[in-house]
Amino acid sequence: MKLLPPFFLILFVVLFFNFANAQTAGGKISGSVLDEVKKPLDGATVILFTAKDSVVTSTQLVKQDGSFAFQNLKSNTYFIKATFMGYKNYRSGLVEVGQQKAVNLPAFVLSPAGKTLNEVSVTAQKSFVQQKVDRTVVNVGALISNTGANALEVLAKSPGVQVDADGNITFKGKSGVMVMIDDKPTYLSAANLATYLRSLPSSSLDQIELMDNPPAKYDAAGNAGVINIKTKKNSVKGFNAVASANIAQGFYGRTSESLNFNYRVDKVNLFANLSYDYQKTFRRLEIDRNYFDANGVQTSSLADISYFRPTNHNTNVKVGMDYYMSPKTTWGVVFTGNWSPEHDSSPVFSMLYGQDGQLDSTINTLNTSKSKFSSKGVNLNYTHKYDSTGRVFSFDLDYIRDISNGEQEFVNNTYLPDGTLTNSQTITDNLPSTINIYSAKADYTHPLRGKAKFEAGVKSSYVNTDNAANYFNLVDGVSTIDYNNTNRFLYKENINAAYINFNKTLGRFDIQTGLRLENTNGTGHQLGNAQKPDSSFVNHYTNLFPTAYLSYKLDTAGHNVLVASYGRRIGRPNYGSLNPFTFFVDKFTYFSGNPFLKPQFTDNYKLAYNYKSLFTLAVSYNLTTDVQNETIHKSGDVFISTTGNIGQQKTLDFSANTNLQPTKWWTVNLYAEVYNNTYEGEFYSGYLHQSQYTFGANGSNQFTLSKTWSAEISGFYNTGGTYGQFVSIPTGMLNAAIQKKILNNKGSIRFNMRDIFHSFSPSGTITNIEGATATYHNFVDTQVATLTFTYSFGKLTNTPSKRDTGGADSEQGRAH
Structure with a gap:
């Protein structure tokens, strides 16, 4: 850690002298690329030609604000060509440049191509992964093996992302990532988030943004960064829709259907995303435990085998309207809903062995459960563009209400080795939960002279949660309250935030700095019962979160770019993690909350090298204090x-990403990383110190076999690593898919085989348990064959996209 500030200082000095030398010669051409309503076309390509012989001198992608600049040009006559998929190409007039002359061109305004699907054959395809200064963008539709998958499975293929058997998500070796949908948090517990992401079909997804160091505009929550899942958006004049249906076979069968449609007429734009998903999955979990006395002599052992067969019926609805009151002003409203009933029968077979290794007894647990989860939300948004320079004001108002209710019955029967029943216990529970979330935010962007931009915003959110746990002992048909575990927990939280952000281009340098202030106020109240008293706690804290990015172009064309960044983030406890309830899995396994959890803080440092957005090398270092992690005692x-605070975590990460096209018909994307996780801190069993290097890689090969046939092979591999007490073993997955376009390219049939060799089997050991050791092994239902039909109808013409971001940026991702 002590070496990092001098390292960045030396880097800055070297870059400064290179920058100073670069300013001594050469002309400059700058400008911007906009759409027909003067909105920046982020990602458009600009190509500089010499006028005499039409030779390409340089190529660039425009920035987020649509701007570009060709620097250090020789005296000559040039012209520029601008291109963007779905728009007509733009060709400038001739531009004269002298040795020290700077030319600022009027904005290039591109017009839509204006052709319908049956008039044009679209052959261009986005890269699977695109690199930007502050994020990595994954284009979901670029992989045909994503067809028929759900959002959680798509996430597992993304660079640096890992998803375990329970659906828990880690990013670059760290837990605590904030998952957002269309710039809004999901407001769900880890379990409910996994269920929700499994219910989202890939056909409704557009992009996934991976931000290990998000800018100040985003909430500071999520110590591992932000994963923003962007759903498909259409704002095409007239009617436009995509329908998709698939049938899949894994351990059990499953189906899903989705419809995304849009209708725009005059100043009104109506849109909807509808999906239904039926899943019945399977998982077998084996846990082996050994118990020891104070002298280290084994006294007994326990072998658990659990079977999970959850059945889900998931319905997702997103309906909205945009009203273009004027070319500069837009009002919008979005309604969202999710309904996910589930039932499961999860038997657990436990075998208890004595000191001599002989079977002592068996315990059979029948765990039957049914639950209902629903989430309803409404977002009102407003955007006003003052002029064509990019001065914009916007605000969002959000209200979200999550309701869940679960009922379980545990029947524990204990038998001697000869089969004699010695004890029978029946426990039932009812677990209702309600979460109400209110959020309001406003943002303002103001361009400044000299290619600079100032941004500022404020936000306030209020969360009110009410969780109850009602437990009963059932004896001879008579139910009595279990006061040891019955309780009710109320939690209220208010977060107030403000931020400023500044961007500036200085020659080859691009600078972005930001500062965010967040004030947190939380109160928890655990209600008592006939046998237990009340308890409560109060938390108030205010923190500053700075961010900084410095990029430098090593050449005049901007093909070689260095980027250094720093950011500080917070990980607040999930609402459910603060809930002191006890939840039963079986007679030997419980879950409980921790009302004394403290927030964790992370400092992120990163240095990256980028070549033409085709090749990226990066090294990052993260230090997290008061680490929140699952603990076992x-x-x-x-x-x-x-969930407990277990000291500090240090993560050192080296990564590489490349997009290659060896031939016209073959495209390759590869990502690889090596990271080291080190955990240190006081623990139940004394002092925890764990450190391990992990290698992870994923990649895809896409093959264009003809105008209507394409195929893909993709997969990932991970050597395993350490995550607090948990040490995982290697695992991986190989997928393959083939696609045929039909009906004049309006439809497609795709066949996808996921986890061909059924090699994804998350397993490992649990360390630092006083007086015990444990290993776990998962058999997961990931070997799935899927057949999908997709049909598109309507126009392809691009028009201004609606704004469907919201103000609830982090609270929902913490709901438990």
């Missing part, structure tokens, strides 16, 4: 899982 023979 023992009480008698029972393992209790809770």
